[in-house]
Amino acid sequence: MDIEIFxxxxxxxxxxxxYAYQQGYYCESxxxxxxxPGAGISKLNGGVDNEIIQLILNNKTQSPSFVISNKSIEVxxxxxxxxxxxxxxxxxxxxxxxxxxxxxxxxxxxDMKYIDLIQSFLQQNVQGHPTDYPVQIxxxxxxxxxxxxxxxxxxxxxxxxxxxEDKKISRFYIEDALMKAGFKPLRQQNNSGIEMQLKEDDTxxxxxxxxxxxxxxxxxxxxxxxxxKFLRTIKRELTEEEIDASVNYxxxxxxxxx
Numbered sequence: 001m002d003i004e005i006f007x008x009x010x011x012x013x014x015x016x017x018x019y020a021y022q023q024g025y026y027c028e029s030x031x032x033x034x035x036x037p038g039a040g041i042s043k044l045n046g047g048v049d050n051e052i053i054q055l056i057l058n059n060k061t062q063s064p065s066f067v068i069s070n071k072s073i074e075v076x077x078x079x080x081x082x083x084x085x086x087x088x089x090x091x092x093x094x095x096x097x098x099x100x101x102x103x104x105x106x107x108x109x110x111d112m113k114y115i116d117l118i119q120s121f122l123q124q125n126v127q128g129h130p131t132d133y134p135v136q137i138x139x140x141x142x143x144x145x146x147x148x149x150x151x152x153x154x155x156x157x158x159x160x161x162x163x164x165e166d167k168k169i170s171r172f173y174i175e176d177a178l179m180k181a182g183f184k185p186l187r188q189q190n191n192s193g194i195e196m197q198l199k200e201d202d203t204x205x206x207x208x209x210x211x212x213x214x215x216x217x218x219x220x221x222x223x224x225x226x227x228x229k230f231l232r233t234i235k236r237e238l239t240e241e242e243i244d245a246s247v248n249y250x251x252x253x254x255x256x257x258x
Contacts, residue, residue, distance in 0.1 A: 006032050006167060007158070008090050012108070013040040014157035015089025016082055017174060019141075020044050021185050023078040027174050030157075032167035039110075044082070049075050059117055068125050080118045080137055083111050088141045089154050097151070099142050149182060156181035172246075180245050 009032045017027045025046045033039035046053045052075045055066050066072070087107040095103055107115065115134050122129045130136065144150045160177035161169050169177075175185045227247045 006162060008094060009033050009040040010158040010161045010167075011093040011154065012086045012090040013042045014154045014161060016086030017042050017044070018089075018154050018157055018178070018183070019082045019085035021178060021183065023082060024186065025049070025078075025082075026185065027171060029168060029170050030161045030174060032161060046075070049078075053079065056118060056121055057114055061121055073122070073126060076118050076121050080115065080122075080134065081141070083114045083118070084134060084137045085141050087111050088138055088145065089158075092142065092145050092151075093158075097145070105138065153178060153181040153183045176245050179248065 010030075013030050013032065017030060020027060020042075025044055028043040028045055029041075030043075031041040033041075052066075052072050055061055055063060056072070056076055056079060060066065061068075061072075084107075087105075091103065091105060092099060119134055122133065123131070145154075157174065157177045160173055161167065163169075178185055224247060227250050228243055231243050231246055
């Protein structure tokens with residue numbers, strides 16, 4: 001029974017997280033629940049949108065500090081898709097990827113609470129906002145799941161979340177799983193101090209030459225070798241495929257910081 005609960009929980013959290021990345025956000029960690037498929041914890045981070053997200057989800061959009069704008073409407077629509085995607089992923093898995101008009105669409109209480117809050121916010125602030133908007137989004141998501149490349153991302157992330165004994169994975173393993181499934185996460189910026197926004201350097205750079213290119217290639221190869229050795233040292237059970245994905249991810253991070 002625990003195995004089934006963990007599995008459904010993994011798909012629900014993976015659906016939510018995969019769609020958060022699709023919307024340009026990211027996730028610090030995923031932790032599964034052995035008691036309730038709807039009680040997993042995904043620590044999502046909306047970067048520069050965090051303040052708007054918190055005000056919408058905590059029902060504080062009447063606060064004087066909150067400004068109704070095209071940006072806040074856009075964020076609300078992103079959140080709707082994220083919270084619908086989690087429930088849809090669990091239902092899609094539970095029904096062996098077969099969804100019909102007779103399929104029972106049961107959304108966990110916590111997700112339903114947020115979907116209602118988001119829908120209420122949109123109805124109050126968008127003229128002509130459809131009353132069946134959540135149903136439209138759910139239908140759209142199920143259609144997207146039917147495309148194998150989309151479902152592959154969620155499936156790969158769910159399997160990764162189920163691997164550890166404590167059923168908890170960090171951002172590194174989340175993004176590793178996403179990349180293995182063919183989805184390349186964008187490097188995110190946020191305003192909470194976890195990710196720092198880099199300032200563009202206006203200093204003129206020397207012209208690139210063949211010698212410089214050769215030197216850069218040698219440096220990249222050296223970095224690649226060092227990272228592989230490091231990963232094999234700290235985690236001996238990693239397969240070559242997992243090492244390749246991890247090295248690619250770390251090289252992307254280093255190049256961004258360079």
